[in-house]
Amino acid sequence: MSYKVVPIPSEIARGVRETMRAPQYQHPAFADVAKGYGPCRQCLKTFVRDADERILFTYNSFENLSPLPLPGPVFIHKNECRAYDGDGFPPDLVALPLLFEGFGRDSELLIREPVEKDAIDAQLARIFASAGVRYVNIRNAEAGCFVARVDRA
Ligand SMILES: [Zn+2]
Known part of the structure; x- marks a missing residue:
């Protein structure tokens, strides 16, 4: 495979689960039951609607890549999950x-x-x-x- 799909950093996911704040911004995060498919930005699996619990928070996907941030809303599973580490496309x-x-x-x-x-x-x-x-x-x-x-x- 000539490419690698990279999820959000595990320390970001851990930080938001522990503090319920966006680690890069300190904005409050929000937890509820999934109303959409997501996906979770750590394991890169879709949510089971009306069953999986998810956290919504603000994430800058350009951290360490560009001096111009690109903050936006993302979801992860509320409970610990395994970061995507597969070959190829999830x-x-x-x-x-x-x-x-x-x-x-x-x-x-x-x-x-x-x-x-x-x-x-x-x-x-x-x-x-x-x-x-x-x-x-x-x-x-x-x-x-x-x-x-x-x-x-
Ligand atoms: Zn997940």
Whole structure:
């Protein structure tokens, strides 16, 4: 595999569960029962609606990547879960409406395109072969929220 899907850092997830505040902002976090599919930004699995408990908090997906932050709302499971560490694309994400966004230096947006669910590996290989692309963000194509980052393997 030529890429690695990277969930939010485990210390961020641990911090918000322990303090119920967004670790990067200190804004209060919010917990309730899942009303949507999520997904959880740590394990990258979709929520079981009306069953899984989730925490909503503000997350800057550009920390350590760009001097310009990009804060936005994300969900994680309220209870500890295992950070995604698989090869390839997380199975639970394939069916979701998603965008790939390829970023260059200083988080300049270079490429944005809908995820081609039948050709994800080839699509990511092509995006990473584009001039200047340093990493790719996965975003929800409807809600707009950050889902996960993709790095070259
Ligand atoms: Zn989870």
